[in-house]
Amino acid sequence: MQTPFPTGQAVRLACRTGAWTTPTTGLAPGYEQANLVILPREHAFDFLLFCRRNPRPCPLLDVTDPGDPEPRDAAPGADLRTDLPKYRVWSKGEVAAEPMEITNLWRDDWVSFLIGCSFTFEHAMLAGGLPVRHIEQGRNVPMYDTNIACRPAGRFAGPLVVSMRPMTPEQAIRAEEICERFPNSHGGPVHVGDPERIGIRDISRPEYGDPVDIRRGEVPVFWACGVTPQAALRRAGLTVAVTHAPGHMFLSDLRGGESGEATKG
Amino acid sequence: MQTPFPTGQAVRLACRTGAWTTPTTGLAPGYEQANLVILPREHAFDFLLFCRRNPRPCPLLDVTDPGDPEPRDAAPGADLRTDLPKYRVWSKGEVAAEPMEITNLWRDDWVSFLIGCSFTFEHAMLAGGLPVRHIEQGRNVPMYDTNIACRPAGRFAGPLVVSMRPMTPEQAIRAEEICERFPNSHGGPVHVGDPERIGIRDISRPEYGDPVDIRRGEVPVFWACGVTPQAALRRAGLTVAVTHAPGHMFLSDLRGGESGEATKG
Numbered sequence: 001m002q003t004p005f006p007t008g009q010a011v012r013l014a015c016r017t018g019a020w021t022t023p024t025t026g027l028a029p030g031y032e033q034a035n036l037v038i039l040p041r042e043h044a045f046d047f048l049l050f051c052r053r054n055p056r057p058c059p060l061l062d063v064t065d066p067g068d069p070e071p072r073d074a075a076p077g078a079d080l081r082t083d084l085p086k087y088r089v090w091s092k093g094e095v096a097a098e099p100m101e102i103t104n105l106w107r108d109d110w111v112s113f114l115i116g117c118s119f120t121f122e123h124a125m126l127a128g129g130l131p132v133r134h135i136e137q138g139r140n141v142p143m144y145d146t147n148i149a150c151r152p153a154g155r156f157a158g159p160l161v162v163s164m165r166p167m168t169p170e171q172a173i174r175a176e177e178i179c180e181r182f183p184n185s186h187g188g189p190v191h192v193g194d195p196e197r198i199g200i201r202d203i204s205r206p207e208y209g210d211p212v213d214i215r216r217g218e219v220p221v222f223w224a225c226g227v228t229p230q231a232a233l234r235r236a237g238l239t240v241a242v243t244h245a246p247g248h249m250f251l252s253d254l255r256g257g258e259s260g261e262a263t264k265g
Numbered sequence: 266m267q268t269p270f271p272t273g274q275a276v277r278l279a280c281r282t283g284a285w286t287t288p289t290t291g292l293a294p295g296y297e298q299a300n301l302v303i304l305p306r307e308h309a310f311d312f313l314l315f316c317r318r319n320p321r322p323c324p325l326l327d328v329t330d331p332g333d334p335e336p337r338d339a340a341p342g343a344d345l346r347t348d349l350p351k352y353r354v355w356s357k358g359e360v361a362a363e364p365m366e367i368t369n370l371w372r373d374d375w376v377s378f379l380i381g382c383s384f385t386f387e388h389a390m391l392a393g394g395l396p397v398r399h400i401e402q403g404r405n406v407p408m409y410d411t412n413i414a415c416r417p418a419g420r421f422a423g424p425l426v427v428s429m430r431p432m433t434p435e436q437a438i439r440a441e442e443i444c445e446r447f448p449n450s451h452g453g454p455v456h457v458g459d460p461e462r463i464g465i466r467d468i469s470r471p472e473y474g475d476p477v478d479i480r481r482g483e484v485p486v487f488w489a490c491g492v493t494p495q496a497a498l499r500r501a502g503l504t505v506a507v508t509h510a511p512g513h514m515f516l517s518d519l520r521g522g523e524s525g526e527a528t529k530g
Binding site for chain 2: 041044045048049052060063065066111153154
């Protein structure tokens, strides 16, 4: 696959200058893509505990010091205020705006969390001959709320959110083998086959992202998703919070499959 | 080795009733032993971040909700106010008291952290034919401040603290093989051989615990130690904090070598 952005840094610079404003699926193969959550310090302990208690949807790649917009572990020199293609600004549990940067909003007590993303292993799926339908169709990945509850922590609680990629059952087995090598990017699927079993009533209407075609002989395959904290933010109703817009990820300098908490000890 | 306490729960009950008030080395073989740190909620985020940034000395086994004295992951039903043999109450960076329980001090905003301990793998060392000198000599393990700096987080910073067990160089290699199977109990040694190299000037005068004999042909072998947070607490100077007394650990229900963060995701 050709890409104009061979590295995470190249994607960040394109976002910073406003040259890239759309989803990041397929960009910078091999680099760890990350979900972003920014919260006032007063809520940071509860949220860090929420991530600790829900490691499958929330594998932490980096946590910044309060007020520091630079993720020093995941991408030294990067700026979390400008280096994503699109943000969501949350006010009392609702999305109040979707700006391209948040420099003017930044506050000294804000703590940033970077959480692994399944976009990271899509290049390995493609290299292994597996389909990634939303890339084929030029869309954002479909994401759904489920009936699987996260373990709560303080004000944070809510459903597991999943991403979906359709494929044949044989391909799903191969996908599991590949994705288990990426524990910091959610690892293998959490469910294969029956959307209703995990509380998804209409597979053609994802809560986040775009629907994609499911072809004859294919089943939907679901992965834990780093949008899970956004479902928790909706319930928590904090005065202010910032996240990435779903599908519009932060590109780190970490290499997928070898990065993050598990290998940094 | 005979022990009157075959399980973690048996040790906890003996501590709760006041029947056991001394170090826990050698007790309840196979159960994960744990260091304890209790802090007011306002400092909990910084401390959780400190543990995240220093996973070798601070592998987290459990983090409680504020005000909850029960470690629901590590030992459901246990009570962190009574179930350790001896505590340290810290005031402004100094040890103010070493009580046998802390029920009357407990506050609704206290958060408890349980951190893995190298006592957990000593039974495996003994089973592998390796010496554990402080058990042989009926003493507490010797522990030392080093010149290796931890990564800071907020108010928490300070030196890595290590525990020491003397053995021959051949035995040290075998110890490394055994202990690497216990990543939640600090894993393999951080240094073998030269105390001065890591800033220890007098091996016969440990900062914590008791000195032990080093015999002809033996070298000191050092492991990262969960007393590291106590060195950080000394510097942080919080109004109040509580820890275990060094060597006087919490016995969990987790089985050493298979428990904790790495395997709970």
